[in-house]
Amino acid sequence: KAGVTQTPRYLIKTRGQQVTLSCSPISGHRSVSWYQQTPGQGLQFLFEYFSETQRNKGNFPGRFSGRQFSNSRSEMNVSTLELGDSALYLCASSLVTSGISNEQFFGPGTRLTVL
Amino acid sequence: GNSVTQMEGPVTLSEEAFLTINCTYTATGYPSLFWYVQYPGEGLQLLLKATKADDKGSNKGFEATYRKETTSFHLEKGSVQVSDSAVYFCALETSYDKVIFGPGTSLSVIP
Numbered sequence: 001k002a003g004v005t006q007t008p009r010y011l012i013k014t015r016g017q018q019v020t021l022s023c024s025p026i027s028g029h030r031s032v033s034w035y036q037q038t039p040g041q042g043l044q045f046l047f048e049y050f051s052e053t054q055r056n057k058g059n060f061p062g063r064f065s066g067r068q069f070s071n072s073r074s075e076m077n078v079s080t081l082e083l084g085d086s087a088l089y090l091c092a093s094s095l096v097t098s099g100i101s102n103e104q105f106f107g108p109g110t111r112l113t114v115l
Numbered sequence: 116g117n118s119v120t121q122m123e124g125p126v127t128l129s130e131e132a133f134l135t136i137n138c139t140y141t142a143t144g145y146p147s148l149f150w151y152v153q154y155p156g157e158g159l160q161l162l163l164k165a166t167k168a169d170d171k172g173s174n175k176g177f178e179a180t181y182r183k184e185t186t187s188f189h190l191e192k193g194s195v196q197v198s199d200s201a202v203y204f205c206a207l208e209t210s211y212d213k214v215i216f217g218p219g220t221s222l223s224v225i226p
Contacts, residue, residue, distance in 0.1 A: 105160075105161075
């Protein structure tokens with residue numbers, strides 16, 4: 001069974017630009033969550049999508065947005081990039097039953113550097 | 116709201132030493148509890164989990180017991196190896212709510 005894939009693996013952008021990251025979950029998983037990981041703030045939850053609907057949202061500004069497609073693939077977009085957006089962005093998919101994810105399967109992450 | 120607290124480290128141990136990483140939580144209802152591990156340059160992966168009080172999760176020599184009375188889920192291993200060097204995250208989830216991760220504990224095992 002293929003794992004969670006994220007593309008691209010590395011990105012370099014400049015301030016003010018926008019970026020789109022992609023995540024393909026494990027086949028059959030309908031929940032996709034996004035996290036931002038930085039040395040200073042640790043792992044911070046961005047949002048979760050389930051069946052194309054945003055189910056949960058973290059405390060990030062509106063510049064961070066996401067969506068999920070009918071095949072469960074998800075994208076997240078960051079507009080008007082700031083230096084502080086430099087981070088490892090992790091995607092995780094899970095099989096949700098009775099509202100519980102049971103286990104999250106993480107992708108390798110996309111390393112975003114904003115110059 | 117729900118939260119997870121864990122010792123932040125870094126923790127440095129000699130090979131074959133005993134490991135304990137403390138994790139306590141605050142949650143309404145009855146959460147499921149998890150330990151995830153992140154090896155250098157990789158994403159997180161599930162190490163073990165427990166879904167109800169007094170359950171013991173175990174994997175690769177690591178163990179953690181769900182203690183409802185002390186709201187804790189401490190991670191232990193009797194004899195660590197250099198290959199255990201990683202960052203360890205305690206996490207919880209309740210129904211229909213997001214998974215909440217602790218800040219992570221960096222472990223370095225030296226030969």
